[in-house]
Amino acid sequence: MPSGATAVLIMAAGQGARFGGDIPKQYKQLAGRAPLQRAVDAFARHPGVAETLCVIDADAEALYRDLFQAGDALEFVVGGATRQASVRNGLEALARSPSPPERVLIHDAARPIVPGQIVDDLIRALDAVDAAAPALSLTDTVSHSDGHRFGDEVDRSSLVRRQTPQAFRFAKILEAHRAHEDVEVTDDIALARLAGLATAMTEGSQLLHKLTTPEDQQLLEAMLARRMTASVGNGFDVHAFGPGDGLTLCGVHISHDRALVGHSDADVAMHALTDAMLGAVGAGDIGQLYPPSDDRWKGADSTIFLAGALSRVHMAGATLESVDVTIICEAPKVGPHRDAMRARLADLLGLAPDRVNVKATTTERLGFAGRGEGIAALATATVTRCA
Ligand code: MG
Numbered sequence: 001m002p003s004g005a006t007a008v009l010i011m012a013a014g015q016g017a018r019f020g021g022d023i024p025k026q027y028k029q030l031a032g033r034a035p036l037q038r039a040v041d042a043f044a045r046h047p048g049v050a051e052t053l054c055v056i057d058a059d060a061e062a063l064y065r066d067l068f069q070a071g072d073a074l075e076f077v078v079g080g081a082t083r084q085a086s087v088r089n090g091l092e093a094l095a096r097s098p099s100p101p102e103r104v105l106i107h108d109a110a111r112p113i114v115p116g117q118i119v120d121d122l123i124r125a126l127d128a129v130d131a132a133a134p135a136l137s138l139t140d141t142v143s144h145s146d147g148h149r150f151g152d153e154v155d156r157s158s159l160v161r162r163q164t165p166q167a168f169r170f171a172k173i174l175e176a177h178r179a180h181e182d183v184e185v186t187d188d189i190a191l192a193r194l195a196g197l198a199t200a201m202t203e204g205s206q207l208l209h210k211l212t213t214p215e216d217q218q219l220l221e222a223m224l225a226r227r228m229t230a231s232v233g234n235g236f237d238v239h240a241f242g243p244g245d246g247l248t249l250c251g252v253h254i255s256h257d258r259a260l261v262g263h264s265d266a267d268v269a270m271h272a273l274t275d276a277m278l279g280a281v282g283a284g285d286i287g288q289l290y291p292p293s294d295d296r297w298k299g300a301d302s303t304i305f306l307a308g309a310l311s312r313v314h315m316a317g318a319t320l321e322s323v324d325v326t327i328i329c330e331a332p333k334v335g336p337h338r339d340a341m342r343a344r345l346a347d348l349l350g351l352a353p354d355r356v357n358v359k360a361t362t363t364e365r366l367g368f369a370g371r372g373e374g375i376a377a378l379a380t381a382t383v384t385r386c387a
Pocket residue numbers: 237238239262266267268271
């Protein structure tokens with residue numbers, strides 16, 4: 001880690017008893033992506049964060065690997081019997097690294113939305129104090145209760161509720177954890193206060209809402225829907241005709257008096273579409289992922305490339321919404337195969353057929369396509385993702 005760096009510990013070792021179900025809530029899909037993935041993404045996107053380390057339950061290793069299998073290998077630490085013990089394990093792991101961070105943010109995986117402003121404010125707050133956390137004032141009337149009847153009201157004007165991420169000078173919070181392992185606390189600010197560290201409150205956010213009950217799930221899904229953004233990618237490819245007796249377009253074989261020449265199966269339409277999907281999530285292009293110099297792709301079925309692009313879309317936390325492909329040639333006639341191509345692409349991409357369009361045009365006999373020297377294809381892909 002570079003000196004002066006900020007690391008993040010994401011606490012995902014909880015079992016989430018109140019949420020119910022067979023797997024912990026941080027691993028369950030929430031609007032198409034698990035809360036733990038969303039939290040990891042949020043910090044990965046933040047330019048001020050150098051490293052993110054997840055602390056997980058020993059029994060959840062398979063779940064964790066499933067979640068991140070397609071992504072970059074993400075390191076993890078196994079948690080302890082309590083949240084406090086789990087944080088300690090995470091801090092000790094960071095301390096063992098050759099260059100421990102200067103600051104650490106400790107976050108609960110059950111809070112899937114982390115606005116960038118929250119992280120900015122926390123990092124800035126550490127210029128003046130050793131510990132900082134976002135907090136919100138209370139707006140409801142607060143009172144005691146035995147669960148059935150109300151007791152005395154409590155003056156809420158000096159009460160706040162603390163959220164995560166909470167930020168600390170790394171060496172200070174590590175020392176606090178080591179010194180107070182016998183005291184049980186519910187968050188790390190409490191421990192920082194026990195250790196006498198100076199704290200600061202930053203502005204909290206309703207977006208940091210914690211997934212605790214099934215009702216929270218509905219609330220968070222509504223919040224995520226409002227943060228949805230769309231991106232579009234385009235793709236273009238050309239393959240020349242050569243001797244042969246047919247070709248493949250959008251995964252559908254068409255008999256013809258010639259074939260398309262290429263390193264793979266030369267499905268020019270699927271290559272353009274693969275590039276469009278990669279483009280929509282900023283994942284480069286087909287040539288980078290599947291270099292023609294690599295013999296593995298010699299004669300390859302281009303559905304491999306399309307599946308790879310789809311997994312890149314998912315790795316980016318995005319959902320493929322629609323695709324549109326234009327095939328440019330004088331021959332063969334595409335029209336009779338259009339429905340089969342749409343159905344094939346819809347099947348490969350897991351899209352409804354009305355989200356897939358395939359069309360063809362000529363260039364009025366102009367240029368290489370007009371002279372029948374080859375086929376060109378254009379494609380567009382639209383994806384959405386939650387910020
Ligand atoms: Mg190609």
